Amino acid sequence: MINARQLEVLCAVIELGTTAKAAEMLAVSQPAVSNMIRHVETLAGFALFERERGRLTPTPEARHIAQEAQHLFMQQRRVASIIEELRGGTTGRLSIVATPSIGQRILPQVIAQFLESRPKLNVSLDLGHTDQIANRLVSGQAELGLSISQPRHSALTVRPIAKAQLLCVCPEGHELALSRVVRIEALNHARHISYSSETPLGQMIDGAFSRRGLERRYFFEVRHTMAALELVANGVGVALVDTFALAGRDLAGMALRPIDPVMDLQAHSATSKLFPTSNVALQFQSFFSQYVAEHLQMIPSSPDNPI
Amino acid sequence: MINARQLEVLCAVIELGTTAKAAEMLAVSQPAVSNMIRHVETLAGFALFERERGRLTPTPEARHIAQEAQHLFMQQRRVASIIEELRGGTTGRLSIVATPSIGQRILPQVIAQFLESRPKLNVSLDLGHTDQIANRLVSGQAELGLSISQPRHSALTVRPIAKAQLLCVCPEGHELALSRVVRIEALNHARHISYSSETPLGQMIDGAFSRRGLERRYFFEVRHTMAALELVANGVGVALVDTFALAGRDLAGMALRPIDPVMDLQAHSATSKLFPTSNVALQFQSFFSQYVAEHLQMIPSSPDNPI
DNA sequence: AGAGTCCATAAGTTGAGGTTATCGAGGTGA
DNA sequence: TCACCTCGATAACCTCAACTTATGGACTCT
Missing domain, CATH: 1.10.10.10 (Winged helix-like DNA-binding domain superfamily/Winged helix DNA-binding domain)
Structure with missing residues (x-):
């Protein structure tokens, strides 16, 4: 021929x-x-x-x-x-599953930035909790998982990808906004919006309270930081919210305060060991890390609270 | 790459x-x-x-x-x-120019047959007199020319491709139809439809008459055999018509007679020397020759009338 | 343990596609 | 008409991508 x-x-x-x-x-x-x-x-x-x-x-x-x-x-x-x-990495398909904490606010921003130099890239973004992420990755339905808590699955490669922190958000003029740093003890005496103890965030905050010999108290239970943030924005109460949820958000009417103790979060990325990971996915991981490191300001961890 | x-x-x-x-x-x-x-x-x-x-x-x-x-x-x-x-030769483009004598009757039949085994072939058919054929060929607008008289042009390759004959056609029951062979002398005493002396056919018939010491006489002058044939079909008179014009035609109401002397016609094909001739065109030439040889019946030439 | 499967490596072969050198045919201008 | 040009064809040789066979090491399955 x-x-x-x-x-x-x-x-x-x-x-x-x-x-x-x-x-x-x-x-x-x-x-x-x-x-x-x-x-x-x-x-x-x-x-x-x-x-x-x-x-x-x-x-x-x-x-x-x-x-x-x-x-x-x-x-x-x-x-x-x-x-x-x-x-x-300017063409191809990038399919991501993320937990709402990352997927709702910071991730769309990072993806938008990533796409600026890759107009032909085909992206798929899905939200799900950590177990769902693991499932979709091992079944080949998604390529890259992003979550705060580490998905546990033998067929997954999990690695830390970005850091965030919990901050205290309260309505402007709230009594907690009067102090430069909000001690967590103070939350127990405020209208505290917090996270179900089943959630990773709830468990983490519980740990901080118990280390001080206290028990966390709250009047409003949510599962996601975005929900807590919206409630605060509407004057319902105060909450601890991670910087991923705050990224790029208009904070008019709200005050943001560092907390004592500093609570660091570690975002993780996961890929399946069963399927090769595409070039774009690898690039996106680095891009995400770099973007977060450059755009999210962090308060130095206290020595007694390493990540 | x-x-x-x-x-x-x-x-x-x-x-x-x-x-x-x-x-x-x-x-x-x-x-x-x-x-x-x-x-x-x-x-x-x-x-x-x-x-x-x-x-x-x-x-x-x-x-x-x-x-x-x-x-x-x-x-x-x-x-x-x-x-x-x-x-x-089952794909490509075949563009033909022919004189009306060939192009109106026999050629469409041959092309139709040719296309049966070449459904993808792209054909263009145009009519024109011999000079126009020569022009279109040397200018590359057409690839294959077909005519009775030979186009004269130094950039053309001309070769004989098929034989035909002139026959006498008259209305059924006409007095000429009573004889088995029509002698051309008899035409001078009938309502003779014939061809302008400028046309190749007219000159050829004039020659036959003068060889017998006669002058051709006719009451209706046409330029093409198709026109003469239609006039005969409508009872206007009698005519000498070539077998190319008769091919496949319904002769109801008409009688066909051989003539004395037998008058043979030679069809010619022409291609340009300035452009290569396509495979299909060459194939079509052979196909045309073969088709005519198989489908047009001929009366043997008399020894005194070689082609 | 042994057979069967997988992919990788080493060393040698082959031929498509390239090289340089040269030829003759034909056109062209002094 | 002769020197000179451009064209394509041919011959003889070269080179490397794409193969070959032989073999080895990693892994799986019975």
Whole structure:
């Protein structure tokens, strides 16, 4: 069967009219072109050029083939450019599942930024709790999982990807806003909106309270920081909210205070060991880390509270 | 740049799962496949397979490339099949110019037959007198010319392609129909429809008359045999008509008689020396010759009237 | 433990596609 | 008409991508 190189030479001769000019354009010698043309003619089984008075004149058949070959060249260039783009991570498909804490606020921002230099990239974003993330990853339905708590699954590769902190958010003018730092004990005497003890965040905060010999008290139970934040924004009470939920949000009417003790969160990324991870996914992991490190301000951890 | 063979191997491995099966399908050895895959990976600049526990698992990037490559293969097969068809003359373009004598009746029949085994063929048919045929051929606007009289042009290749004869056509029951053979002298005493002396046919008939020491007489002058035939069909008179015009026509109400002397016509085909002639055009020439020889019955020429 | 499967590596072969050198045919201008 | 140019064809040789065979090490399954 005829190959692309042969068609390339054929087209060059038809276009430029002589073997010598075609050879020059193709950066090969004139006999190479001459031989190739003859070879293609034997492959095709009929003459592609008429030789008279030392000149080559393409036959209608040759012109017809050359025209069709253009589509082949186009497709060839297309494949080459796709490979190029896949190398640069500017094309392909990136499918992410994230917990709402990350997926609702910070992740769309990071993705938007990531897409600015990759307009052809195809993205899929889904939310789910940690177990669902693990399921979707091992079943190959998603490629990259992002969550605060580490998904536990033998077929997953989990690694820390970004840090965040819990801050205290209260309505502007609230009594807690009067102090520069909010001690967690104070929350027990305020209208405290907090997290179910089943949630990782709830357990973490419980731990901080119990380390001070206290028990966490709250009048409003939610599961996600975004929900708590919205309640605070509407003046319902005060809450501890992570910086992922705060990222880029308009905080008009609210006051933000560091807390004592500092509580650090570690976001994790997970990929399946059962499927190879795409280039884009790897790139996105680094991008996410870097973006968070640059855009989320952190309060230094106290020595007694390492991550 | 990546080539089709490399993509072919890549796709085979992705599709069949192992290098050994891919090698079998491609009819090459397993190391050939293994090396090719590694080579393509270095070309692409990123991994296409993940190697673990002695198995290859395609990356999302590899799958993406393989999918795009399918279009390339399709285009490649398309070019190959077009070449195949061009060899068989079942595709391409055939543009013909013919004089009305040939183009109005016999040619459409032959073309229809020719197309039966070449459904993809693109045909163009145009009518014109001999000078116009020559013009269109040397200007490259048409590829094949068909006419009775030979076009005279130094850039044309003209060759005889088919024979026809003049016959006498008269209304059924006409007195000329009473004789088995119509002697041309008899036409001078009938309502004779004939051809302008400027036309090749008129000159030819004039010659036959003068060889018998007579002058042709006619009451109705036309330029084409088709016109004469229609007039006879409507009972206007009698005429000498060539067998090309009669081919396949319903002769109800008309009588057909051989004439004395027998007058043979030679159809000619012409192609331009300035452009190569396509395969289909050459095939059509033979096809036309053969069709006419098989379908037009001829009366043997008398020895004194060679063509 | 042994057989069977997988992929990788090493070393050698082959042929498509290239090279240089040279030829003769044909056109062209002094 | 002769020198000079450009064209394509041919011959003889070269090179490397794409193969080969032979083999080895990793892993799985019975």
